[in-house]
Amino acid sequence: MFIGVAGAAGVLARYGVAQLTSSIWATFGVNVAGSLLLGILICVGRDLEPAVRDALSVGFLGGFTTFSTFTMQAVLEADDARVGFAVLYVIASVLVGVAAAAAGYYGAKAL
Numbered sequence: 001m002f003i004g005v006a007g008a009a010g011v012l013a014r015y016g017v018a019q020l021t022s023s024i025w026a027t028f029g030v031n032v033a034g035s036l037l038l039g040i041l042i043c044v045g046r047d048l049e050p051a052v053r054d055a056l057s058v059g060f061l062g063g064f065t066t067f068s069t070f071t072m073q074a075v076l077e078a079d080d081a082r083v084g085f086a087v088l089y090v091i092a093s094v095l096v097g098v099a100a101a102a103a104g105y106y107g108a109k110a111l
Contacts, residue, residue, distance in 0.1 A: 002055035010063025024077070027069050028093055034065035035097040039104025 018026050038061050045053045070093055077086035 003059035006055040006059025007063035010060040014064050024073050031065050032096050032100045034061050036100040036104040039101040040108045043105045043108035
């Protein structure tokens with residue numbers, strides 16, 4: 001039940017961000033922010049109750065971030081004859097996402 005409620009909150013948060021801007025960068029920002037937050041949670045969440053940790057990670061952050069939208073936006077960019085931009089978007093999303101997760105994890109670990 002916790003995961004479902006947290007997941008709904010994550011989806012609503014992502015929807016709110018998308019309402020602020022409908023650009024491709026909303027998805028990029030949501031996924032990078034989610035990666036950063038998950039990195040922090042993995043590091044500092046070890047002492048949380050498993051149900052709370054799962055609600056935050058699988059539920060909220062799983063609902064907040066979106067792989068399917070990320071991949072579809074890349075396909076649409078390529079279909080719109082912006083293949084170079086699509087490739088840049090995919091590479092940047094992965095690299096910045098991994099960097100954000102590492103920054104969150106190691107930043108929290110340093111505290």
